Amino acid sequence: MKELKRTEEKNNGRYYTPSDMVRFILDTANYCGDSILQKHIIDNSCGDGAFLCEIVRRYCEIALKKGQSKQQIKQDLEFYIHGIEVEKSEYQKCIDNLNKITELLGSYNIKWDIKNTDALTVQDYNGKMDFVIGNPPYVRVHNLLDYSSVKQFHLTQQGMTDLYIVFYEIGIAMLNKTGVLCYINPSSLFNSLAAKLLRKNLIQNKLLKKVIDLKHKQIFNATTYTAVILLSKEKNDYIEYINGETQQNEILRYNEFYLDGNFYFSNPKNLIKIKNILFRQPEKNIIDVKNGFATLCDNFFIGQFDFDEYTIPVIKSSTGVTAQCFYPYDKNGKYIPFDELIKVPKIKDYYFQNAERLKSRSLENKNIWHIFGRSQGILDTWKNKYAINALIRHIDDIKLTPCPAGVGSYSGLYILTELSFNELKRILFQQEFVDYIQSLGKYKQGGYYTFSSKDLLKYLDYKIIGE
Ligand SMILES: C[S@@+](CC[C@H](N)C(=O)[O-])C[C@H]1O[C@@H](n2cnc3c(N)ncnc32)[C@H](O)[C@@H]1O
Incomplete structure (x- = not known):
């Protein structure tokens, strides 16, 4: 055996x-x-x-x-x-x-x-x-x-x-x-x-x-x-689909729900819309969606500090709450050398007290331990954007927060667009958006659904560029 x-x-x-x-x-x-x-x-x-x-x-x-x-x-x-x-x-x-x-x-x-x-x-x-x-x-x-x-x-x-x-x-x-x-x-x-x-x-x-x-x-x-x-x-050629929460029942042809290699479930009318969204090539110069900072040690980089040098405000995308962020980068997104940073005595102490846990992160660049674990989001710090959470159940759960140039975002996504806050709100605070997110089928605890930057980008592109 x-x-x-x-x-x-x-x-x-x-x-x-x-x-x-x-x-x-x-x-x-x-x-x-x-x-x-x-x-x-x-x-x-x-x-x-x-x-x-x-x-x-x-x-x-x-x-x-x-x-x-x-x-x-x-x-x-x-x-x-x-x-x-x-x-x-x-x-x-x-x-x-x-x-x-x-x-x-x-x-x-x-x-x-x-x-x-x-x-x-x-x-x-x-x-x-x-x-x-x-x-x-x-x-x-x-x-x-x-x-x-x-x-x-x-x-x-x-x-x-x-x-x-x-x-x-x-x-x-x-x-x-x-x-x-x-x-x-x-x-x-x-x-x-x-x-x-x-x-x-x-x-x-x-x-x-x-x-x-x-x-x-x-x-x-x-x-x-x-x-x-x-x-x-x-x-x-058909399946019977049953939504186990609502008992909603649909007869769906294979080519209605098998889209781009995945299964999506909803009613046939919604599935046509989902197909339209999925097969888009978004125009990223008009709108883009990205992941916020990934420090891989938020309780070192985000909070309150007893020094002001190298700090910026930061918005937690998942809640919309603002905090301070120790941000060891210049305006071009280049990191500040360690030797330069530790010229500030309080920063030097702060690093030395926390060096071990900073080094133990799974770093994008193994040799540079004094900066964020990943570089995502850094090049957009000095651009106007909107922070948004990536975990929702209902319209009421959507947290869209203006995140102006000079303010960072972490723990969620951010949107880069010329649209105004109200225009963006009109697009996103709709049952149609929640239905779309639900049909992606990415379940999370407590009745929540998650989505990726790509999922949101395609949806926004579909709503802005044309349905
Ligand atoms: C999810 S449980 C389900 C057990 C049972 N069918 C039930 O529903 O209560 C999966 C079972 O598969 C057994 N299992 C895991 N790998 C296996 C294998 N390669 N061949 C046969 N049984 C296996 C496990 O020991 C376990 O008892």
Whole structure:
């Protein structure tokens, strides 16, 4: 048996599925009613058997209703129900849990087809399964010490990846000609670089059938946002999309939501607008959006100081609050040499008290430790601009703050434009902007959505240059 070595126990990606979600996933896959009899089903990362127990319960209930004998049911459970789990202890728990269920029905000594092995090495089920279901492990592949077995999978060749993507490849290979797969997994599947090939594959092979986006609902005790995804081998052209927060339901053609390699979900009318925004080449001489200062040690560079030399006001873009910033740069954005700065005795003391932590930052330029960790934003300090936060839920959360020449911005974005504050406000303080940000699907805790400088730039360009 080839086991994956892990850096830590938690790297197994073990978040167990609550029973109502298990039932929901089996219902979504249509694993219910008489048609489940004599159908192969597998959970290829079965843990202690959350899915398999419900599967066995459903199977026995239907079989008993149909008047099947205990012997027949025993044979069917051994032949049609399958599982794989790499962890010995979880595998053992799974067998025990399954036995408890069948013992209640008076059936003993079932030889369960549960394999205690690494699913990445198993090929016995390929092309044979009617149903593949589960909650695959969410583990960054770079957290696995030995990921040689991952490398053979072609959907994962895009550098760093997440193990759930590999489980898609394994799961799809297990399906028979009419099989369906239903997983719950991170909604990063919609837009992460690591899942780009997977998205392409799902679209090209017309596998995607339904997406239930759970959005900010936290199913697991983790900061992972998830979606339930249904695939089927029947060659789909449309998907059914369900917004798990509002229950809004849309039928969407592939070319409506698969845009520029990512998945975007909204109603068809909004998706046309999103397409218009995404495919723009913004005119950066008219408008630009950039990231504010990244000192990589804000509590050294930002606050209140007992010296005035080399300080400027600075706006925290995420809150709009002003503070002082120790700014060791000249007006052209060139850094002031250390020897020059420490001619001011208080600055010299300040540096010497904090030298170690300044040096321990992951610096853009390793040899120059007395300045900001990154150079972003510095060349625009002496330009007029507007600071803006990059984390919103509603219109009320938008913080747009004038940031005139000589004032810096950090902890968020800033906009460079000739537009007036009121003109910019009229464009951004609109539900339309919030809808656009939501459909980018970059979920954050507390119901928030984040966006990048590029996302905002394209939107502003679309609104200013023309729709
Ligand atoms: C997210 S948990 C889900 C468990 C179960 N399906 C449930 O929903 O409660 C993922 C499980 O996959 C197992 N696992 C991780 N890597 C695996 C591998 N390469 N092969 C098989 N199982 C694996 C973990 O040990 C863990 O039990």
